[in-house]
Amino acid sequence: MTEGILQRPLEPPENAVQRFREYLASRPKPLRFTEAQRQMIHFIFSRHNHFDAEQLCSELDRAQLNISRATVYRTLNKLVSAGLLRRVQLGNRVLYEHDYGYPQHEHLVCDHCGKVIEFEAPQLEAMYEEVCRQYGFQPSRHSLVVRGICLECVRSRSPRRRLDWI
């Protein structure tokens, strides 16, 4: 459903764990590293895909990792703050993707099947830089989402497929 990988070597989960511990320790009031967090990071960083919170909950369940919904949500927020995950809004869905060790990229999103394709667009920043200068606007990040129909969905011409993914 949601995939699409820029061909980069995966950061090993241990590196992500390490970085997360540094983040926790560096806080004004240091936070604690727990077993649930370690399991979540290992689970998330041993694959590279887009996922939403509910998906993650059920996959963790299936993997016999008993982590409550509340903890999943709380940990996801911390992972975003730590810079390990990025929260991306693709269509109407909020998805998470790797941030740590992963380059800036944009998204093609299929309105039929929800598939996500990543691509890099290095010229993009230059394109809006001028406008920002003009307005005295200090850009910090951007997101380009292109919606449409992916090859497979065009081919299988399935007009009765669920369109409410996005």
Added chain:
Amino acid sequence: MTEGILQRPLEPPENAVQRFREYLASRPKPLRFTEAQRQMIHFIFSRHNHFDAEQLCSELDRAQLNISRATVYRTLNKLVSAGLLRRVQLGNRVLYEHDYGYPQHEHLVCDHCGKVIEFEAPQLEAMYEEVCRQYGFQPSRHSLVVRGICLECVRSRSPRRRLDWI
């Protein structure tokens, strides 16, 4: 809070009404045009700004137009289907903006005050066209959102300002 206008003449509300009636009539099962809908269209198309559903509800209240929340939501959906409004996701907020008679444009969004600045980027489509071809992806629309801090917020350096707009 949310503004930013590409300098174009405003379509008069009557045109929007007209177009909406055509949309309603053109449906397989024709829909009805009601007083509540007329009031909403006049209200929305006599200004050009970004707004969310809740904002619109309270402004309609303030204008003494008694339209229920349910009707506001239902009518907004129809206006989007009719191509009069566009639903845009800016940061974490879902906003509506004029679509009918308004050119494609991108957004700068201030993370401090929520201000929205519109700009045109005609080169953008060419930029992702090549990637789409590569993947056999048929693009239908796109959205480029640049987040950062606007001039006024940089100047007033108000680090205690609410950051949870977006």
Added chain:
DNA sequence: ATTCTTGCAAAGCCTTTGCAACTGC
């Protein structure tokens, strides 16, 4: 020991929906 984290259930927020009364065509 202290203080953060967890799990649960409850509450929040935004949006949709079922139903009876109403209204456009």
Added chain:
DNA sequence: GCAGTTGCAAAGGCTTTGCAAGAAT
């Protein structure tokens, strides 16, 4: 008069939160 629209309140998703019990430092 039929069929779509409205208002109300209730229900739906998804996410956050209060609290008591448990765990990390």
